[in-house]
Amino acid sequence: MKTVDAPATGTDSIPAAGLRETALRLPVRSGKVRLRWLAAAVVVLCAAVLASVCIGSQPSSLAQAWHAVVTPSGTNMDVTILQLRWPRTLTGIAAGICLGVAGTLSQGHTRNAVADPGLLGINQGAALAIVAVTAIAGQVLPLTQAVLAFGGALLASVFVFLIGTAARHGSTPITLVLAGAAVTALCTGLVTGIVLLNEAALDTLRFWQVGSIAGRNDILRAIWPFLLAGLVLAAMNIPALNALALGEDTARSLGISVLWARCAGIGAITLLAGSAVTMAGPIAFAGLLVPHIARAMVGADYRWLLPASAVTGAALLLLADTAGRVIARPGELSVGVVLAVIGAPFFVFLARRRKLVTV
Amino acid sequence: MSAPSTGGRLRADALTLGYDGPDIVRELSLTVPDAAITAVIGPNGCGKSTLLRGLGRLLAPRSGAVTLDGEPLAKLSTRHVATQLSVLPQTPAAPSGLTVADLVSRGRHPRQKWYQQFSVSDEAVVLDALAATDSLGLADKPLEDLSGGQRQRAWISMTLAQETDILLLDEPTTYLDLAHQVEVLELVRRLNRDRGRTVVMVLHDISLAARYSDHMVAMKDGRIVAQGTPAEVVTPELLLEIFGLAAQVVQEPTAGRPHVIPLGAAV
Numbered sequence: 001m002k003t004v005d006a007p008a009t010g011t012d013s014i015p016a017a018g019l020r021e022t023a024l025r026l027p028v029r030s031g032k033v034r035l036r037w038l039a040a041a042v043v044v045l046c047a048a049v050l051a052s053v054c055i056g057s058q059p060s061s062l063a064q065a066w067h068a069v070v071t072p073s074g075t076n077m078d079v080t081i082l083q084l085r086w087p088r089t090l091t092g093i094a095a096g097i098c099l100g101v102a103g104t105l106s107q108g109h110t111r112n113a114v115a116d117p118g119l120l121g122i123n124q125g126a127a128l129a130i131v132a133v134t135a136i137a138g139q140v141l142p143l144t145q146a147v148l149a150f151g152g153a154l155l156a157s158v159f160v161f162l163i164g165t166a167a168r169h170g171s172t173p174i175t176l177v178l179a180g181a182a183v184t185a186l187c188t189g190l191v192t193g194i195v196l197l198n199e200a201a202l203d204t205l206r207f208w209q210v211g212s213i214a215g216r217n218d219i220l221r222a223i224w225p226f227l228l229a230g231l232v233l234a235a236m237n238i239p240a241l242n243a244l245a246l247g248e249d250t251a252r253s254l255g256i257s258v259l260w261a262r263c264a265g266i267g268a269i270t271l272l273a274g275s276a277v278t279m280a281g282p283i284a285f286a287g288l289l290v291p292h293i294a295r296a297m298v299g300a301d302y303r304w305l306l307p308a309s310a311v312t313g314a315a316l317l318l319l320a321d322t323a324g325r326v327i328a329r330p331g332e333l334s335v336g337v338v339l340a341v342i343g344a345p346f347f348v349f350l351a352r353r354r355k356l357v358t359v
Numbered sequence: 360m361s362a363p364s365t366g367g368r369l370r371a372d373a374l375t376l377g378y379d380g381p382d383i384v385r386e387l388s389l390t391v392p393d394a395a396i397t398a399v400i401g402p403n404g405c406g407k408s409t410l411l412r413g414l415g416r417l418l419a420p421r422s423g424a425v426t427l428d429g430e431p432l433a434k435l436s437t438r439h440v441a442t443q444l445s446v447l448p449q450t451p452a453a454p455s456g457l458t459v460a461d462l463v464s465r466g467r468h469p470r471q472k473w474y475q476q477f478s479v480s481d482e483a484v485v486l487d488a489l490a491a492t493d494s495l496g497l498a499d500k501p502l503e504d505l506s507g508g509q510r511q512r513a514w515i516s517m518t519l520a521q522e523t524d525i526l527l528l529d530e531p532t533t534y535l536d537l538a539h540q541v542e543v544l545e546l547v548r549r550l551n552r553d554r555g556r557t558v559v560m561v562l563h564d565i566s567l568a569a570r571y572s573d574h575m576v577a578m579k580d581g582r583i584v585a586q587g588t589p590a591e592v593v594t595p596e597l598l599l600e601i602f603g604l605a606a607q608v609v610q611e612p613t614a615g616r617p618h619v620i621p622l623g624a625a626v
Contacts, residue, residue: 111452236473243468245457249417249448254521255441255469300454301461 034304037297041311045093048318052089053081055322087217091279092321092335093314094220095213096286098227098276100313101234102269103287104294104305108241109265110173114350116287117273119180120266123282124187125156126274131191131205135198145208146219146278150226153274159183161266165259172248176266211283211336213321219279230271234306237264241302283317283336285343290316292350367391369414369444369525369557373423376406376413376581383409385581386423391525396551396558398568400592401578402602407561408449408529410578414559415446415527441469444525445518449533453502459513460498463488466520481520488519491554492546508539515546526550528560532567540564544571569593569616577601593617 053065060068060077067073068081102117110119118124129152130145140148163179195202240261243251248258276283290313291305297312298304317335320342324333367390376384384406391397391414399407412418414425416432424431432440445466453462466488467481475481489495492512502510511531518526531547532540548571550556562568568575569589576586579601585592594617598606604621611618 239468239471239473242465245452245454246462246465247448247452249412249446250451252417252437253415253441253446253448253518254465255438257437295456299456299458299461301457 034298034301038304038308038311041297041308041315045311045315045318048315048322049089049093051322052092052318053085056080056085056325084214087220088214088321089318091213091216091220092318094224094227095276095280095283096290096314096317097310098230098272098279098313099283099286099317100290100294100309100311101231101306102272102276103289103313104291104302104309105234105237105241105265105269105272106287107291108245108302109262109269110177111245112173112177113292114288114347115177116285117269117276118184118282118284118287119177120160120269120273121156121180121183121187122153122270122273123277124184124191125152125154125159126150126277127191127205127209127282128152128187128194129155130208131194131198131201134204135194135201138200139204142216143218143222145204146222149208149281150223150274150278153277154270156183156187157266157270157274161263165262176262208281210334211281211339212334213280213317214332214334216279223275223278226271227275230268230275231310233264233268233271237261237268238302238306241265245300245302281336283339285339285346286313286317289339289343289346292346367393368428369559370426371410371414371423372426374410374413374425375421375423376409376418377421378409378418382421383581384413387581387583388423389576389583389586391557391559392574393557394551394555395573396547396560396571397574397576398572399559399561399576399578400563400565400568401584405578405601406581407578409581411446411527411529411559411561415444416440417446417448438469441521441523443523444527445521445523446527447514447518447529447531449529451514455503456501458499458501459489459494459505459516460485462502462513463494463498463516463520466517469521484522485520488516491519491550492516506539507535508542511535511539511543512546515543515550519550524555525557526559528558530561530563532562532564540567547571565593565598566611566616566618569618570611570614589616593619 050062054060054062058077058080060081064077065081068078069086072078072082099117106115106117106119107113126149129148133148134140160176160179160183163182164176191205195205240251240256243254243256244261251258273287290309294305294308294312298308320338321335324335324338327333369391371387371389373386373388374384375382375386387410399410401407409418413420416425419433424433426432427435427440427443463485467484471481486495489498492515494509494512494516497505497509497513502513505513528547531543535543544567547558547560551558572589574586575589575592577584577592577597584601585597593608595606595608598604598619603624605623607620607622608617609620610616
């Protein structure tokens with residue numbers, strides 16, 4: 001009947017009735033492969049957690065780390081691990097999950113393989129809020145700075161969404177990307193203008209702009225409800241994302257309300273990427289890289305892709321952060337710098353591939 | 360089966376459709392015969408695909424209405440409509456690496472609660488939808504590895520998994536060679552004859568449309584010019600009127616359906 005296929009699987013020509021007896025179930029092979037990859041990612045994440053807790057200017061053994069977390073006795077090492085490395089690791093996990101999931105949502109909703117959460121203007125919105133308030137009120141406390149960052153991120157993405165949906169045919173991937181680019185450009189311009197005039201704002205920006213997960217534990221403690229809400233929203237968005245991946249017309253034909261799906265998706269991206277930028281500053285490339293890694297592992301199905309993105313994101317961020325501590329010993333390179341160094345070649349690799357992956 | 364019944368579940372009533380500019384479909388009324396294959400033909404830009412999008416509520420009417428069982432589509436819930444009619448767009452998109460089984464499973468969406476997306480309870484339906492298009496052997500292949508005809512069969516399987524009585528197909532044979540066109544149309548006919556599906560399809564090839572449909576609708580400038588059985592619709596006069604084509608119409612020898620022999624563009 002059809003001869004286009006490789007001879008290995010010529011089952012196509014077997015009458016359906018005959019095949020039913022031998023193949024009663026859908027192929028589960030892909031499911032097993034996905035599960036294996038997801039398990040592997042979890043193992044890598046666990047290893048990354050251990051490395052993050054143990055490696056530093058003052059290396060510790062696994063036993064010491066265990067001792068410090070379970071039965072702390074106030075030794076120097078206990079204090080280092082409990083008050084510095086453990087919180088830093090937790091923040092890394094949280095920010096990694098946020099960036100990974102937000103990145104996958106961004107690429108899914110724009111159907112654009114080079115999209116990242118920054119395209120909603122979130123990072124520049126946060127920067128603008130911090131810089132503007134610093135210019136007016138002087139240096140602010142870290143927690144105030146976090147509130148400003150979150151507020152700015154929220155405001156920017158709401159703007160992008162409003163502009164994007166005001167298009168005559170409602171929001172499409174293109175109008176969203178354009179609105180995001182416009183708001184980002186506007187915020188960048190304003191930030192540049194302010195820091196040129198105000199030295200205090202420039203100093204604040206210089207430190208904030210390099211993404212880092214060191215010493216941000218109190219922020220995680222304040223922001224976790226938003227983070228959780230973002231994850232719930234993202235999980236609820238899964239069926240719609242799978243349908244939207246087949247095009248808006250097909251999604252509508254499958255009973256998806258495209259507008260609501262977009263609202264939920266953008267809400268989730270805002271909460272997650274907003275939380276990440278609040279905790280760790282603008283970390284470039286994580287939101288871009290992670291979806292590609294996760295997709296290569298578990299494929300295009302968002303039921304697998306979102307969990308895989310969360311795990312991969314957390315692992316990537318911790319590994320990059322730990323690497324930064326090893327490379328620049330006895331000092332350290334912040335995670336944002338390390339990721340940018342890894343991320344730029346990856347972008348080149350993406351561009352050099354013959355066929356860009358379709359999201 | 361071949362004689363379309365008058366009572367149709369899906370109707371267009373003085374339907375006007377358009378995008379930004381002028382109206383594309385103008386005050387068009389149509390009753391889609393139940394359990395029959397309806398083919399919509401007409402020149403490029405006559406509004407065939409737009410009409411199909413309107414019937415499938417992918418496009419909201421400017422005025423008039425599309426009704427399903429007497430209720431305007433706009434008043435029904437999106438999900439409910441999705442259990443009654445499915446639309447296959449002209450060139451549907453799919454992400455890289457998506458397997459045929461994955462694609463077909465997505466057709467179950469309108470009938471699933473959120474948590475059911477992780478269950479296998481719908482597997483029987485998915486298998487059945489694959490079997491109906493002879494695609495079981497393709498189940499674990501990525502879509503991009505398939506030939507055009509196989510890919511179209513996979514997409515039709517997805518709409519079958521949706522288990523709707525009404526199927527709207529927008530040029531299901533585009534980009535396919537003749538053998539694959541016939542393969543897809545034979546499949547459409549089987550779905551209608553064996554499973555009683557109502558099919559509306561937009562086709563470019565008039566002879567194939569005449570061969571595989573029970574009811575034909577000829578459109579020009581957003582209006583219906585003629586409708587009826589293929590023998591009633593496909594005439595030299597009509598071809599001249601809507602396509603500006605001088606043609607002879609003969610009876611093809613297998614089923615006695617009208618067959619178009621083009622003679623040249625009439626000036």
